[in-house]
Structures are given as structure tokens and as C-alpha cells.
Amino acid sequence: MSSQKGNVSRSRGQKHQNAVAFKNDKHGASVQVKKATSKVHDGLCQHCKGVLEWKVKYNKYKSLSQPKKCVKCSQKTVKDAYHIICKPCSLQLELCSKCGKKEDIVVPIKSCLDKREQEEEEEDKKEHKREKKSLDDLDSDDEDFAGCDDEEDDFDRDSGPK
Ligand SMILES: [Zn+2]
Numbered sequence: 001m002s003s004q005k006g007n008v009s010r011s012r013g014q015k016h017q018n019a020v021a022f023k024n025d026k027h028g029a030s031v032q033v034k035k036a037t038s039k040v041h042d043g044l045c046q047h048c049k050g051v052l053e054w055k056v057k058y059n060k061y062k063s064l065s066q067p068k069k070c071v072k073c074s075q076k077t078v079k080d081a082y083h084i085i086c087k088p089c090s091l092q093l094e095l096c097s098k099c100g101k102k103e104d105i106v107v108p109i110k111s112c113l114d115k116r117e118q119e120e121e122e123e124d125k126k127e128h129k130r131e132k133k134s135l136d137d138l139d140s141d142d143e144d145f146a147g148c149d150d151e152e153d154d155f156d157r158d159s160g161p162k
């Protein structure tokens, strides 16, 4: 009897530990999955989009750890796994980023690429960071203004184009 009571309290402790460990595991996985599934396969033809979506679906999609070389501009600007052409080139030449063929692009590349990329990374961090970032933006705006050479010059121009 008394030993049973002891068991009960012990199992309670274990249960708690298990819950924590499980949560951690789940959290780590969900972030990765979320990242992969939230990936927008833009700048791709129907075929390549299908291939990448398949990879994501079956957990075969591996993101790049560092940018790859674009076959068009030879810059390390390819940020998406399996792509061979960077987005600016793909956009300009109207080529599929993955196979490099002149195909119909299913999801057009948006102009705010870098912003989206940053937002994705920021999701891993806290919302605090995002708040701080918007403050930074304001700061840099101010700096731009102050950096406009002389204030007098600015004043002069004020009567003009502004
Ligand atoms: Zn390029």
C-alpha cells in the first residue's frame, strides 16, 4: 500500500519531465517544417514548382546554408536550394530559377525579396526583435536626413522640388 503511494508520486514527476522533453522536440521540428512549408516557390515553372513542393512534402527539401553561384550573373546570389539562377536574373530574363528554361512562371517573383527573407529569419527570434528593427529603420531614416550634407543646402532645396 505505502509503496504504491510512493509510486504514484514518482510517476507524476516523470510525467512532467516527459511533457517538457516532448514539447521541446516538437517545437524544434515544427519550426523547420513551418519554414519549409511557408517557402514560396516563386520564379519557377510549373514542373520545377511541383518538384520542390514534392520535396517539401516528403521532407526532402534541404535549404541552403550559404548562397550558391548564379549561372547567369556568376554572383553568389542564389539563396534558394535547388535553384541555379538568382531571383533578379530570373525576373529579368524571365527564366525558371531552377531549370533555367524559358517557361511560364507560376508564382511571379515579388520585388520585396530581401524583406521576405528577413522576415522569415526573424520568425525564429522574438517579436521584440521585430519591434527593435522598426525602431532602427526610423533611426536610419533620421540619419539619412542628417547626412544630407549641409542643412543650409537642404533648406535651399526645400523651396524647389520637394
Ligand atoms: Zn543572377
Ligand SMILES: [Zn+2]
Residues within 6 Å of the ligand: 044, 045, 046, 047, 048, 049, 096, 097, 098, 099, 100, 101, 103
Ligand atoms: Zn523549371
